[in-house]
Each structure stands twice: as C-alpha cells, then as structure tokens.
Amino acid sequence: MNKTTYVAGICLLGSLVTGCSDSNDFKPIAGMDALDIYANACSSCHGENGGGKFGILLKLAGSDASRDEIVDKIRNGGHIMPAFPNIDTENAGLVAGYLKSL
C-alpha cells in the first residue's frame, strides 16, 4: 500500500467518526469542565476516558506526551488530528491535566 492510499485510508476512517478536516470548530460552552470538553471534542476519536478506539488505537491514557505537548496538539492538531483553535490554552490545559491524571 503506498503512502497516499494509507493517508486516504486513515482519513476515511476518521471521517467515519467526525469528518476529515484540518480544523474543528468545537467551542467549549462556559462552565464546561475538562471531562465535558473531552467527551464532546475528543472521545469520538480517542474513546471514553482516553481508552482509545478499536482496542488500543489512539489511546491517550498513560501517554508519554507532556502537558505542554498535549496543549500544543489540541491547539495545532497533528498530521491527521484536526486542530481545535477555539479551545483556548486555559481549557486545553484543563483537558491536558485530565488526561495526565488517567
């Protein structure tokens, strides 16, 4: 399988859950805590409680990523993961803290 097919395949997999885009316009509502934000913005790909999807795929619980790396990932996205420009650094920090506590 060449790289293009591979990336397209992952995108297709992603679009089955939320759509394959560079940026996600999810915006936390005032009063949402880290768990609410995670459940609304992240669990569709990363599973409930950071447990991953389809077994261990995209598991976040126990990740080696530092708090700052997680904040950066939320704000800027990854190769496949969409960026969440509307989750400010404060809320991203809350979600990162939640994930580090798992």
Ligand code: HEC
């Ligand atoms: C559309 C699916 C999707 C959504 C929604 C999503 N992610 Fe991701 N995430 C991915 C994919 C795919 C990767 C791995 C590849 C990459 O970096 O793009 C990833 C990687 C990560 C990583 C790096 C994992 C590691 O161990 O280094 C973190 C941290 C992360 N996501 C956190 C989050 C958080 C927090 C949210 C919610 C604000 C979120 N993700 C929402 C698909 C998603």
